[in-house]
Amino acid sequence: MKNDFTQIIRDMQNKKFYPVYLFFGEETFLIDTLIDTLIKHSLSEDAKDFNLDVLYGNEIDGARIIDIAASYPMMSQRRIVIVKNTHLLKDKSLELLQKYANKPSLTTILVLQAQNCDKAPLKKIKACRFNARSLYDNQVPEWISSYLVQKKMTITPDALRLLHAFVGNSLRQIVTEIDKICLNIEDEKKITVKDIESVVGTNRQFNIFEFCDAVGRKNMKRSLWILNQMFQLGENPGKILSMLTRHFTILTQINVLQSKRKSPSEIAAETNIRMFFLTTYTQQAAQYKPSQLKTIFELLLEADRNLKIGYQKPKLVMETLLFKMNTL
Numbered sequence: 001m002k003n004d005f006t007q008i009i010r011d012m013q014n015k016k017f018y019p020v021y022l023f024f025g026e027e028t029f030l031i032d033t034l035i036d037t038l039i040k041h042s043l044s045e046d047a048k049d050f051n052l053d054v055l056y057g058n059e060i061d062g063a064r065i066i067d068i069a070a071s072y073p074m075m076s077q078r079r080i081v082i083v084k085n086t087h088l089l090k091d092k093s094l095e096l097l098q099k100y101a102n103k104p105s106l107t108t109i110l111v112l113q114a115q116n117c118d119k120a121p122l123k124k125i126k127a128c129r130f131n132a133r134s135l136y137d138n139q140v141p142e143w144i145s146s147y148l149v150q151k152k153m154t155i156t157p158d159a160l161r162l163l164h165a166f167v168g169n170s171l172r173q174i175v176t177e178i179d180k181i182c183l184n185i186e187d188e189k190k191i192t193v194k195d196i197e198s199v200v201g202t203n204r205q206f207n208i209f210e211f212c213d214a215v216g217r218k219n220m221k222r223s224l225w226i227l228n229q230m231f232q233l234g235e236n237p238g239k240i241l242s243m244l245t246r247h248f249t250i251l252t253q254i255n256v257l258q259s260k261r262k263s264p265s266e267i268a269a270e271t272n273i274r275m276f277f278l279t280t281y282t283q284q285a286a287q288y289k290p291s292q293l294k295t296i297f298e299l300l301l302e303a304d305r306n307l308k309i310g311y312q313k314p315k316l317v318m319e320t321l322l323f324k325m326n327t328l
Contacts, residue, residue, distance in 0.1 A: 012037045018128035019104035024114040025132030029171040047076035057085035058261045062093025066100050069108045080109045087114040094121035101126040115286055140169050155191040162196045168219045208240055212247035216284035220326045237314035245300050252293045254285040292328045299324050
């Protein structure tokens with residue numbers, strides 16, 4: 001059963017719950033919003049300690065998930081079982097979940113979160129499902145306006161375009177910047193270009209880490225914009241390239257570790273990345289196939305040679321690198 005995001009939220013707020021949910025797709029902000037809304041309206045604060053389980057597909061199997069889902073709630077009407085990275089479960093486990101979904105527990109809400117719904121058994125699971133697709137460029141301004149309406153705020157057309165240009169299509173990043181702006185303007189109800197510039201900032205000195213993040217997210221427009229800002233500020237192109245190589249080395253490591261079904265804690269330990277930042281890296285790593293990462297390192301090596309030879313202007317070398325990476 002496919003459902004609309006707004007309708008699912010409305011049903012949850014009205015305490016109309018489905019026994020099984022399947023949320024998948026690239027826009028994790030929407031998935032997190034659905035899960036947070038579900039928890040808020042289905043469990044009291046006191047009930048969460050004993051009736052909320054968060055499991056990971058690469059750390060558990062289908063039989064154990066069903067055992068937990070079949071358990072009775074403690075001092076509550078229901079329990080919630082959330083399974084993250086469901087796509088990492090083996091087909092046999094997914095087939096068990098498929099059978100469970102045909103006759104689920106009446107006192108449990110089972111939430112399955114996945115990066116995709118490609119596996120056949122996962123597709124067959126009877127659930128209220130939502131595909132959290134990333135928004136297209138032309139959909140983002142409307143989403144920003146709708147989000148601001150919920151906060152009883154408005155934004156001028158020029159400010160809206162500027163915010164979108166600065167932040168890109170990541171809803172999580174958009175919300176972060178909007179929340180900062182709202183704190184900054186205090187009692188004002190309309191966001192202007194001046195507010196965007198003062199908080200997000202056209203004069204902001206973008207750093208290499210933000211550039212690497214934009215490249216890793218395949219946000220070409222933002223990558224080029226930050227690159228131009230860094231060159232204007234006199235950043236060393238060799239340093240930029242070195243940090244970009246480091247970034248994709250981390251993504252490659254995560255890609256390999258995920259293929260070995262390592263847990264998030266194991267990945268964090270082996271890559272020396274704090275858990276706070278791990279989600280960003282893992283989301284980016286999931287966008288690249290091993291063959292693409294191999295080609296990217298060849299392009300990085302080519303750019304390094306061109307910078308050292310000095311035949312081309314450094315800015316052109318870096319822009320060419322980004323364009324080639326973007327075509328993969």
